[in-house]
Amino acid sequence: MESTANNPHMKVVVIGAGLGGCACALALKNQGFEVVVYEKLRQFKRLGDSLGLGENALKLLRRWGGQQLYDTLTKIGNQAELMQIRRWQDGKILAQQPLMDMAGYIGHRGDYHEVFLQAVRDAGIEILMNHEIVAFDEDEPSVTLADGQEVTADVVIGADGIKSRARELVLGFKDHPRSSGYSCFRAYFPGSHLKEDPLCKDLTDHNCVNIWIGDDTHVVQNTLRGGEEFNWILTRKISHEKDLEITESWFQEGDMNEVFKCIGGLDERIVAAIKKTPNCLDWKICYRDPLPTWVSKSHKVVLLGDSCHPHLPTSAQGASQAAESSAVLAICLKLAGRDNVALATRTYEKLRFARTRQSQTNGEDLRDRWHSALKSVNEGIEIDPESIKMRNRPLYAFDAEADTMQRWNTVSSQVAEELKTGNISPLFETRATATVA
Numbered sequence: 001m002e003s004t005a006n007n008p009h010m011k012v013v014v015i016g017a018g019l020g021g022c023a024c025a026l027a028l029k030n031q032g033f034e035v036v037v038y039e040k041l042r043q044f045k046r047l048g049d050s051l052g053l054g055e056n057a058l059k060l061l062r063r064w065g066g067q068q069l070y071d072t073l074t075k076i077g078n079q080a081e082l083m084q085i086r087r088w089q090d091g092k093i094l095a096q097q098p099l100m101d102m103a104g105y106i107g108h109r110g111d112y113h114e115v116f117l118q119a120v121r122d123a124g125i126e127i128l129m130n131h132e133i134v135a136f137d138e139d140e141p142s143v144t145l146a147d148g149q150e151v152t153a154d155v156v157i158g159a160d161g162i163k164s165r166a167r168e169l170v171l172g173f174k175d176h177p178r179s180s181g182y183s184c185f186r187a188y189f190p191g192s193h194l195k196e197d198p199l200c201k202d203l204t205d206h207n208c209v210n211i212w213i214g215d216d217t218h219v220v221q222n223t224l225r226g227g228e229e230f231n232w233i234l235t236r237k238i239s240h241e242k243d244l245e246i247t248e249s250w251f252q253e254g255d256m257n258e259v260f261k262c263i264g265g266l267d268e269r270i271v272a273a274i275k276k277t278p279n280c281l282d283w284k285i286c287y288r289d290p291l292p293t294w295v296s297k298s299h300k301v302v303l304l305g306d307s308c309h310p311h312l313p314t315s316a317q318g319a320s321q322a323a324e325s326s327a328v329l330a331i332c333l334k335l336a337g338r339d340n341v342a343l344a345t346r347t348y349e350k351l352r353f354a355r356t357r358q359s360q361t362n363g364e365d366l367r368d369r370w371h372s373a374l375k376s377v378n379e380g381i382e383i384d385p386e387s388i389k390m391r392n393r394p395l396y397a398f399d400a401e402a403d404t405m406q407r408w409n410t411v412s413s414q415v416a417e418e419l420k421t422g423n424i425s426p427l428f429e430t431r432a433t434a435t436v437a
């Protein structure tokens with residue numbers, strides 16, 4: 001690796017080869033750093049279902065991986081031009097807007113992941129599978145693998161997902177997920193299950209995205225590959241005490257009889273599709289309060305992606321924001337240089353926090369607007385289509401790299417002051433902050 005004045009052979013360890021870890025590895029490599037990725041799983045399967053990738057992420061990925069990577073990624077996503085937001089009971093279209101206003105390209109998470117992994121390998125970055133990180137020395141910094149091996153680096157990045165171990169180290173305590181008050185049933189299956197049913201024809205003979213909104217509930221449907229693959233996600237408010245217990249898992253099987261109880265009075269076309277669904281997942285929406293910091297006390301272990309800014313499904317920005325964070329962190333490390341990692345990581349968290357909060361709260365706002373819209377109709381008020389549209393488009397114009405270059409001087413000067421006094425201001429005041437030792 002070539003060394004520059006600001007970058008004398010900086011070595012970065014990335015924990016986790018999810019979409020966030022892969023994007024981070026690409027961004028770091030693009031800035032000329034030595035990167036190694038450690039992933040605890042032996043191998044990846046095609047996990048999850050629909051995931052949105054917005055232009056804010058795609059433009060970065062194109063810079064790091066070229067036009068071919070961009071083209072491959074955009075081909076994975078749904079090619080429909082418009083999406084429809086419909087009334088729960090009869091499917092009447094209440095609003096229609098370009099799919100690009102919503103989630104960008106919605107494709108299968110596993111397909112995106114496979115392309116991300118390949119891009120990392122093509123960039124010559126090593127992904128060590130079956131390598132679980134079990135401990136940290138934040139001062140060195142170093143990580144310890146399950147087999148006892150210790151690996152040192154200049155910076156350690158915890159892109160280790162919603163159940164992050166790195167987050168425990170950064171916070172100094174184990175934080176617990178809390179219920180968002182909502183839960184999802186999710187299913188992804190071959191469209192052939194629905195081919196014979198005339199009621200499903202409208203939903204299966206072409207790529208399309210439809211959303212049915214009801215009282216405290218909504219269903220999103222995504223038909224991909226010209227009808228070869230079909231996905232629905234039913235979100236509803238949790239009403240039972242039992243449901244508030246959080247099992248933070250992407251693998252918990254759902255009970256289709258429970259699903260049937262939630263679709264009373266729903267448009268018969270999507271009901272027909274749900275009734276023919278072979279199986280589904282029960283996903284209690286994992287939610288965490290914003291963190292007071294994303295960086296360890298030594299400033300050398302730093303969080304990225306779901307470990308520090310998980311998103312609700314209605315945000316449709318989890319992976320895209322992880323890509324943006326990757327861009328910002330890589331540039332901060334480059335600008336600060338190897339001898340100034342603290343300045344880089346602390347500036348990174350301050351540059352990123354407000355932006356990720358905006359995209360997180362967009363999702364909460366949309367869910368609330370959808371879940372209450374019909375209440376007004378029942379009171380005789382006509383729905384203004386604008387009031388139920390997704391408002392993600394402004395997020396897409398953002399260029400995380402350009403923004404970092406533009407704000408670096410101002411924000412890093414403030415951070416330098418804080419580092420001098422040792423008085424690092426928290427990103428967010430939480431009750432949990434008070435319990436940090």
Ligand SMILES: Cc1cc2nc3c(=O)[nH]c(=O)nc-3n(C[C@H](O)[C@H](O)[C@H](O)COP(=O)(O)OP(=O)(O)OC[C@H]3O[C@@H](n4cnc5c(N)ncnc54)[C@H](O)[C@@H]3O)c2cc1C
Nearest residue numbers: 016018019020039040048049132133160161250305306318
């Ligand atoms: C199984 C699964 C299914 C998902 N399905 C969807 C979906 O359908 N739609 C959607 O919008 N979002 C989905 N997501 C979330 C989405 O992938 C993320 O929001 C986004 O990609 C950013 O993720 P991340 O890389 O920060 O975290 P993750 O995608 O969770 O990746 C974290 C990685 O770190 C690895 N890891 C964890 N701990 C360690 C350790 N100690 N040592 C080494 N490696 C470790 C994990 O095995 C994992 O590969 C899913 C996530 C998962 C894990």
